[in-house]
Amino acid sequence: MSGDPGLTADMDAAAAQYAARVVGELLVEKPDLTAGEMYGVLVDRAEEARAAARAARNHRSSVVDHPSYSSARTHFKDVLDATERGRSVTVAREGRASVVMPADKLRALFFHAVSPRVELANEDGRVIALMSGRPFVSEGSTVDGALEGLVLSLREYAEDWEARLQGAPNHRDNWALVQLVTLSSDDELLEWLARDSGEADA
Structure with a gap:
């Protein structure tokens, strides 16, 4: 993934910190784990985290078009353009979703x-x-x-x-x-x- 080198470095550092924390927890829970077994657990944990992130992202995209009032206000013209094309547009505010749709x-x-x-x-x-x-x-x-x-x-x-x-x-x-x-x-x-x-x- 290309992008800001500083952002990439921060992400790498965060991933390393997460891995170190998981390793520490595993050593406490199962001190007899071999290096190979620990690697397998880390891979499984990483896949679970990716799956959870994908599920959350898909849920948000399927239910809410704009996750906040500020987002809807910033893109208000887009909201109206979408409704003129017959689309319903959802906006979230304080945990509740509202819908903007063609009145007719x-x-x-x-x-x-x-x-x-x-x-x-x-x-x-x-x-x-x-x-x-x-x-x-x-x-x-x-x-x-x-x-x-x-x-x-x-x-x-x-x-x-x-x-x-x-x-x-x-x-x-x-x-x-x-x-x-x-x-x-x-x-x-x-x-x-x-x-x-x-x-x-x-």
Whole structure:
């Protein structure tokens, strides 16, 4: 390996110190080892160390693109360029990993993964729209009007969830729903609500 001669010398010195420490430990543990046996143990220890280093390096590269906030900030343009190409970029901070990814792809994922569970009914000439299993109900003179009311309710709920509800036991599982609402336009939410709403009952 070519490079800075001073760095190479430091690495050689560190390797020699490590070998001397291992030899000292071996002599304490197994004072009857021959020179050949000791050499074999040293070779095994060195291979184990290399394997551990490779495993750690592969783990970091497969999970985290930027191991620190500073790294991500320095390469922020690269992060955005990668997401524009459709890549997800991971950033580690204080032992936790976050992901930066294209918003449209994330929205599309939630669009298909989160079911609207909309039910429609007619009552006294008014259309009632509700989301089964969720506390959202709206009414209007038409199906479109009732669904537009649901969009407004979802917007208000998303704001409340971010501000104070996300930690509540009966609300914390609505994370994906809130992300879908936040990432979608009104028209996109209407499309999502109409996905399985069907026709109002006569």
